[in-house]
Amino acid sequence: MRLAVPLENLIDQLIKLPTIGPKTAQRLALYILKLPEEESRQLAEAIITAREKVFPCSACGYLTDVDPCSICRDEKRDGSILCVAEEASDIIAIERTGFRGRYFVLNKDFHLMGDNRLEDLNLKPFVNKLASGEIKEVVLALNPDIDGEVMARFLTGIARQHDVKISRLAHGLPVGGDIEFADEITLRKALEGRKEL
Amino acid sequence: MRLAVPLENLIDQLIKLPTIGPKTAQRLALYILKLPEEESRQLAEAIITAREKVFPCSACGYLTDVDPCSICRDEKRDGSILCVAEEASDIIAIERTGFRGRYFVLNKDFHLMGDNRLEDLNLKPFVNKLASGEIKEVVLALNPDIDGEVMARFLTGIARQHDVKISRLAHGLPVGGDIEFADEITLRKALEGRKEL
Numbered sequence A, B: 001m002r003l004a005v006p007l008e009n010l011i012d013q014l015i016k017l018p019t020i021g022p023k024t025a026q027r028l029a030l031y032i033l034k035l036p037e038e039e040s041r042q043l044a045e046a047i048i049t050a051r052e053k054v055f056p057c058s059a060c061g062y063l064t065d066v067d068p069c070s071i072c073r074d075e076k077r078d079g080s081i082l083c084v085a086e087e088a089s090d091i092i093a094i095e096r097t098g099f100r101g102r103y104f105v106l107n108k109d110f111h112l113m114g115d116n117r118l119e120d121l122n123l124k125p126f127v128n129k130l131a132s133g134e135i136k137e138v139v140l141a142l143n144p145d146i147d148g149e150v151m152a153r154f155l156t157g158i159a160r161q162h163d164v165k166i167s168r169l170a171h172g173l174p175v176g177g178d179i180e181f182a183d184e185i186t187l188r189k190a191l192e193g194r195k196e197l
Helices: A005-015 A022-034 A037-053 A088-095 A124-131 A146-159 A184-192 B005-015 B022-034 B037-053 B088-095 B124-131 B146-159 B184-192
Strands: A078-085 A101-105 A137-141 A165-168 B078-085 B101-105 B137-141 B165-168
Touching (some): A005 A022, A022 B037, A037 B005, A037 B022, A037 B037, A078 A088, A088 A101, A101 A124, A124 A146, A137 A146, A146 A165, B005 B022, B078 B088, B137 B146
Parallel strands (some): A078 A101, A078 A137, A137 A165, B078 B101, B078 B137
């Protein structure tokens, strides 16, 4: 059966989004049709405005609508510790821990198995930060996967040229996790990194 | 920490949608920021266009961008059987079964426990259809819950004034379901409606 064309088009657009399957897309589309016109317009405008006004901070790469971003402008931050992450969403998660250093976001979907190359990353602001001499420690907050490993080695190579400590987030059992269900690599890392009590 | 205002606004808008929690909203918003500008615009426009152009068919209540809808205009449909459903999304599901009768959609979120009243439903097209004399059977495809029960009785009262058969979708075990996990009401209905082999 054919759905109304504008409805089908909306479903097609929604399916392109991550985590949205055909059933959810249909449900969302039918819900949007029932919204007061004003509310559906607000949703559409929020999409356009966010896409237009938000960009990576020129200093750290975090997403912002003012350059430099609020984190870079925050003078209470500890400028001696620089946390390097792959994505802005990682920063949002790290901020929730209470970490109050500074950041550098790589902002690149780097699937090293695919077409992306390390050379394509804009690392100039990172190198400038290192050269400034303010940084005492670089914390690599990279995902615990193969891409993260390759990236960590690459960035370590750059950071080693400066007098900084380089660290990486600890691997181990997630809090609330179950040893029984931990994969062997995680468990081995947890053993290697065991802490004396 | 503060997110960029347009980003926060987009997340707030997305959270209002069904099935979208805070984490998914954030993920969708960050994804939208990374879309090519053209694609984010297409998404926004699909929302506005669908909301503007799609409306309930004046004859059957199904969602359409042309009045009457494609189902009402389809002359191959069996006009003697009328399926009554609560929502357009129910029609989409029923169409997949191969049912080729006609429909009437109530188009009302009727939570009878809440403020909606049966009197608020626009049943005029339904009564007109009954009065036309073309209909031989009314199939009530209402949800198997309390609202559905109340609604079924109410509509049966109206349909009884005409010379039509009235039926309701069968209750029973869902195909692929497990007797062990069926609730007692479903199982009782399945027993009552058992079929001789």
